[in-house]
Amino acid sequence: MVPTRHDGRDGYLAFVESHQHRLLRAAYLICGNRHQAEDLLQEALLKLALRWASVRDGDPAAYVRAILYRDAVSWWRRRRREWLSATPPDRATHDRDGALRLTLHDALGLLPPRQRAVLVLRYYEDLTEVATAEVLGVTVGTVKSQCHAALRRLREAAPDLAQNTRAGQGTADLATGVEVNP
Incomplete structure (x- = not known):
């Protein structure tokens, strides 16, 4: 049986495995909160998965970074309040x-x-x-x-x-x- 490109192994899983730690560090530096960084990255990777077919041949890391930074700014705008230090x-x-x-x-x-x-x-x-x-x-x-x-x-x-x-x-x-x- 010939594997199809719809089995989730057409590069998406490999991309996530190889980039998630660096992207998580970037998300943490942007928001300063580990839990929020994990949430931001999870949402960004979900958005990437939905668009993987059109993004995989370009620069998926840049696509995820853009999502991370834009979502972080949107989150800040919605919840402007004082941050407690960790x-x-x-x-x-x-x-x-x-x-x-x-x-x-x-x-x-x-x-x-x-x-x-x-x-x-x-x-x-x-x-x-x-x-x-x-x-x-x-x-x-x-x-x-x-x-x-x-x-x-x-x-x-x-x-x-x-x-x-x-x-x-x-x-x-x-x-x-x-x-x-x-």
Whole structure:
């Protein structure tokens, strides 16, 4: 019997298995909440499954990323409220890199959704300005201005990150690849 392309093994399962962890990390960086990131990714992969026949020959990862970022922004717009930090403010840590990761995570959480999405796409996903603009459905100029404003806010919110980056330690890269000092 000849296998059909409708048995679910025409590349979709392989794609999900090979990309889900990276996409989950990106979703987490965008929303800052593991449970919400899992929900966003699950919805994005469902949307991909429904469109797999028309997307599989192109760039399915880009398609899923666009869904992730657009759905995350839509979610934020519907539920604008204060976010509680996952880590208590009085938590002591002896892990310098872990402390910097927490600082970066908290600083990213202070950014508006579009600025946070731009930083994650540009520096974590390593997309060009043009590709970032396409994913977010905005102009390249908007990507540039949002990136500039976001980096400025990160420097203000977390001066320790900028200080460590200037010292050549590259610790901002440890969490997301975001360079605080462009």
